Amino acid sequence: xxxxxxxxxxxxxxxxxxxxxxxxxxxxxxxxxxxxxxxxxxxxxxxxxxxxxxxxxxxxxxxxxxxxxxxxxxxxxxxxxxxxxxxxxxxxxxxxxxxxxxxxxxxxxxxxxxxxxxxxxxxxxxxxxxxxxxxxxxxxxxx
Amino acid sequence: xxxxxxxxxxxxxxxxxxxxxxxxxxxxxxxxxxxxxxxxxxxxxxxxxxxxxxxxxxxxxxxxxxxxxxxxxxxxxxxxxxxxxxxxxxxxxxxxxxxxxxxxxxxxxxxxxxxxxxxxxxxxxxxxxxxxxxxxxxxxxxxxxxxxxxxxxxxxxxxxxxxxxxxxxxxxxxxxxxxxxxxxxxxxxxxxxxxxxxxxxxxxxxxxxxxxxxxxxxxxxxxxxxxxxxxxxxxxxxxxxxxxxxxxxxxxxxxxxxxxxxxxxxxxxxxxxxxxxxxxxxxxxxxxxxxxxxxxxxxxxxxxxxxxxxxxxxxxxxxxxxxxxxxxxxxxxxxxxxxxxxxxxxxxxxxxxxxxxxxxxxxxxxxxxxxxxxxxxxxxxxxxxxxxxxxxxxxxxxxxxxxxxxxxxxxxxxxxxxxxxxxxxxxxxxxxxx
Numbered sequence: 001x002x003x004x005x006x007x008x009x010x011x012x013x014x015x016x017x018x019x020x021x022x023x024x025x026x027x028x029x030x031x032x033x034x035x036x037x038x039x040x041x042x043x044x045x046x047x048x049x050x051x052x053x054x055x056x057x058x059x060x061x062x063x064x065x066x067x068x069x070x071x072x073x074x075x076x077x078x079x080x081x082x083x084x085x086x087x088x089x090x091x092x093x094x095x096x097x098x099x100x101x102x103x104x105x106x107x108x109x110x111x112x113x114x115x116x117x118x119x120x121x122x123x124x125x126x127x128x129x130x131x132x133x134x135x136x137x138x139x140x141x142x143x
Numbered sequence: 144x145x146x147x148x149x150x151x152x153x154x155x156x157x158x159x160x161x162x163x164x165x166x167x168x169x170x171x172x173x174x175x176x177x178x179x180x181x182x183x184x185x186x187x188x189x190x191x192x193x194x195x196x197x198x199x200x201x202x203x204x205x206x207x208x209x210x211x212x213x214x215x216x217x218x219x220x221x222x223x224x225x226x227x228x229x230x231x232x233x234x235x236x237x238x239x240x241x242x243x244x245x246x247x248x249x250x251x252x253x254x255x256x257x258x259x260x261x262x263x264x265x266x267x268x269x270x271x272x273x274x275x276x277x278x279x280x281x282x283x284x285x286x287x288x289x290x291x292x293x294x295x296x297x298x299x300x301x302x303x304x305x306x307x308x309x310x311x312x313x314x315x316x317x318x319x320x321x322x323x324x325x326x327x328x329x330x331x332x333x334x335x336x337x338x339x340x341x342x343x344x345x346x347x348x349x350x351x352x353x354x355x356x357x358x359x360x361x362x363x364x365x366x367x368x369x370x371x372x373x374x375x376x377x378x379x380x381x382x383x384x385x386x387x388x389x390x391x392x393x394x395x396x397x398x399x400x401x402x403x404x405x406x407x408x409x410x411x412x413x414x415x416x417x418x419x420x421x422x423x424x425x426x427x428x429x430x431x432x433x434x435x436x437x438x439x440x441x442x443x444x445x446x447x448x449x450x451x452x453x454x455x456x457x458x459x460x461x462x463x464x465x466x467x468x469x470x471x472x473x474x475x476x477x478x479x480x481x482x483x484x485x486x487x488x489x490x491x492x493x494x495x496x497x498x499x500x501x502x503x504x505x506x507x508x509x510x511x512x513x514x515x516x517x518x519x520x521x522x523x524x525x526x527x528x529x530x531x532x533x534x535x536x537x538x539x540x541x542x543x544x545x546x547x548x549x550x551x552x553x554x555x556x557x558x559x560x561x562x563x564x565x566x567x568x569x570x571x572x573x574x575x576x577x
Binding site: 005007009010011016037038039041042044046060063064065066067069098099116 | 525526529530532556557
């Protein structure tokens with residue numbers, strides 16, 4: 001089950017990141033994971049939050065350019081080679097990874113990684129077949 | 144007394160000059176009535192016939208010609224001769240995709256060479272000069288316009304065209320160039336590059352510079368004169384009328400003499416279209432008096448200036464226009480190229496399928512103008528993949544460069560970052576200190 005990720009367009013200038021986080025913080029929205037991809041001029045902030053639909057609306061109303069994307073949250077076996085084995089699965093199946101980032105959570109002893117892939121259904125099936133857990137929305141939002 | 148190319152005409156008593164203007168105006172009106180359907184209609188709508196203008200006082204009865212008229216008659220609609228008589232075509236950017244075109248007969252090229260010879264002579268060019276032309280050669284009128292004038296004088300012409308700055312400096316040094324003709328910003332760039340190469344004005348033989356195709360300041364003049372050891376003069380022109388050589392500064396540097404035996408200037412109130420007396424600021428309107436290929440009646444230049452009618456100490460009797468103080472439209476001149484915001488808007492519309500908010504920022508980086516287009520990223524074309532955003536940025540950049548022919552920098556910005564005044568976005572920010 002893919003989970004919902006919120007992406008926000010940000011210019012590379014002082015105070016933009018803090019203003020996004022303040023806007024959603026004031027709504028009582030909690031950030032579960034995030035990453036930033038950047039170029040010289042701009043960046044894209046990617047967020048996993050407890051209430052994605054509300055976050056989307058809140059940020060749009062605050063004037064940000066926002067989109068919602070499906071991503072996979074995968075439990076990565078916490079031992080040497082754990083991540084490699086997951087990545088090899090996707091490589092073998094020819095599933096391209098657009099981007100990924102890792103985060104940790106108190107509930108799991110394993111590491112968690114967010115994947116944005118070309119074909120999330122194929123990727124999810126492959127991972128599940130290997131006994132690796134893909135977390136559902138409710139699980140992640142309520143971490 | 145400085146040099147004068149054609150004393151008979153340049154220093155002609157005002158009454159004789161006026162008689163020539165009236166005769167040529169009559170001929171021009173007659174010509175366009177019979178040869179250009181657009182003008183025949185416009186004249187007939189006003190109840191005017193081929194011989195209805197007897198004197199310069201009748202000028203105000205004549206219809207204006209605008210850039211839109213040129214666009215509507217693109218490319219050859221305003222020519223008054225068959226294409227077989229046209230020996231050259233030049234063009235510059237129009238307000239939208241189509242350029243502004245001018246067609247020249249052999250006679251017109253002669254007129255152009257004459258007015259450019261007068262202009263180059265103002266900055267000291269003679270048959271003994273080595274004239275280095277670093278205006279672009281091509282559809283742009285700068286290169287070939289200066290070229291024709293310099294050849295008529297009999298100078299040794301170096302048709303260097305634009306670009307390759309280091310090589311240009313080497314050529315100027317080795318060839319002993321004495322006159323430089325280019326855009327003022329490129330002249331500054333050359334001066335800068337010379338300094339970087341450890342060369343000073345004493346390594347070159349430059350004496351005069353004729354600079355035009357873009358606005359520049361007195362401050363830039365002082366700098367150019369000091370750094371290059373030259374007399375730097377401003378030349379004015381526009382493709383529609385003929386190219387450079389419509390008006391030029393004499394060494395008095397108190398305004399640009401309009402070559403009135405070929406181009407008849409008026410200044411009007413841009414709102415009402417009423418003629419203003421000499422000394423009042425308004426929009427410059429030019430009627431060509433000797434052009435055959437594409438004669439224009441009361442062409443609205445959109446440039447704001449005033450006519451100076453006091454006699455000039457240089458001896459030339461042709462009235463002067465003051466340095467321009469602005470434009471009545473949103474045209475920008477960047478590195479000698481005319482840029483209209485509407486051209487950039489068209490590209491954005493094509494790519495985004497909707498009108499994005501954008502802003503054009505012009506700055507002078509070092510000595511050259513830099514154009515930056517900021518585009519607000521709306522949800523229609525936002526992707527959370529950096530790769531897609533970068534592709535979009537490059538696509539916008541390439542297409543704008545294709546349309547304008549100059550380099551631009553495209554920057555994606557957040558919504559609402561572009562300043563809006565009374566709900567309308569400010570499209571152009573010009574930070575150049577001209």
